[in-house]
Amino acid sequence: MITLRLNHQQHDFLQSVGDIGDLVRAALQSSAAVPPSRSNPVSRTPVSAHTSFSRTPVAAHVLEPGTGKAVEVRAGQIFRVTQIEGHQCVDLNVFALGDRRERLHCGRTRGMQGRHPGPGDVLWSNAPWERPIMAIIGGTATTDTQFPFCSRLIYSAFFGRAGRTNCQEIQNEAQREYGLDPWDIHESLNLFMHTATGPDGEPVIRRNVARPGDYIEFVALLDVLVVPNVCGDDLTNCSNFGMRPVRVTVEEGRPADLAEAGSAVQRSVVLGLPDRHEVPGARPLRRDPTYEADFPYLPLRPADVRVEVAPDLIDRFHRARNTDLYGDDEDAALRDLTMSWAIERLGAFAGNA
Incomplete structure (x- = not known):
């Protein structure tokens, strides 16, 4: 068994594509056909x-x-x-x-x-x-x-x-x-x-x-x-x-x-800014003291999925997961592998579901 850790809106999306267990198994099956997806390093100051x-x-x-x-x-x-x-x-x-x-x-x-x-x-x-x-x-x-x-x-x-x-x-x-x-x-x-x-x-x-x-x-x-x-x-x-x-x-x-x-x-x-002219009709910003935050679509609820997979697929996952980017975080690596595979094949997979 393997656990795909999602929030509820990710779960709803994957469910609209096809059976989530089938998606995970298909993503793991295909992962051996390509080398692990590594992060693209960028220059950064420590x-x-x-x-x-x-x-x-x-x-x-x-x-x-x-x-x-x-x-x-x-x-x-x-x-x-x-x-x-x-x-x-x-x-x-x-x-x-x-x-x-x-x-x-x-x-x-x-x-x-x-x-x-x-x-x-x-x-x-x-x-x-x-x-x-x-x-x-x-x-x-x-x-x-x-x-x-x-x-x-x-x-x-x-x-x-x-x-x-x-x-x-x-x-x-x-x-x-x-x-x-x-x-x-x-x-x-x-x-x-x-x-x-x-x-x-x-x-x-x-x-x-x-x-x-x-x-x-x-x-x-x-x-x-x-x-x-x-x-x-x-x-x-x-x-x-x-x-x-x-x-x-x-x-x-x-x-x-x-x-x-x-x-x-x-x-x-380089050679200077143009002369500035006042723009009439200024509309200053002021905080509304009665404001209470009301962000839509929250809370995000966990919606983990337990998926039965064969041992050889677990082995494929460990070989293919992106350790450069995620280190030991296997949950993030599996979510990346599954979500990216499903999205890349969204139309084809949905048509065969």
Whole structure:
């Protein structure tokens, strides 16, 4: 016997594809035909080099799976997102506290800083402001500006499952604390998302390589509302077929932090920014003191499945499981193997069920 550890929405999805036991056995049977799927290593600075700071803490939150949090970050303060268990993608929205109409613009950021902004780059706001609003000053995270947030549309169109956790609805609920409406959401900066270029030049999402303690930190260049959310995708390799908590913190910046942020701005504009003009009709953001969080599709309930498999399939699993990525975590390795196999063969398997 082997146990496939799922949450209830993963269980419901697999059940819609076919018999879960048959899926597991078929995935294990096919696993011997290909070498083990290994993680794609990325260059990262050792986490231990960045974990001791003499900054003054301002706020700290642990974001549980399926949730997000709107966090005020004043100019000069540090906003940091840290992996707790690893492998978790985080969507990030940013709004100017002084005017909700100004917010992060991923397209302008991509155009100015490239597809994967990192330490030494800045985040840009939308027109007509078009200015740096946060600077990345450190971290070990991969980032992405190409892929839009997951939504009911994505899960309905590609998986036939609309009523489930998704970044769009998580973000909508988190930003509601400050009176932001669903149409205020913008394309997210994807933190800890590992993307690459496919064989035909198309962007593709690779397995998540984030480890416990990996992080990214920003300096706010103006007063902003930062709204991170734990990506609601547990059906793909974006977060390695799971959802896990992450930690966010706000700290007072040190002179060295502000100097790094200033250098990032100078590098990004090279020859200077255009003259700024005031935009009339500012709409400041303020917290609703009566707000109570009400994230949809929670709680996520465990829905483990015990599957009878032959000894030779257990042996195949131990040879094929991704130890580079999951180490001794056999539960995560089996879930990855089964979910990825089922999704790759979704149409064919469903047609034969």
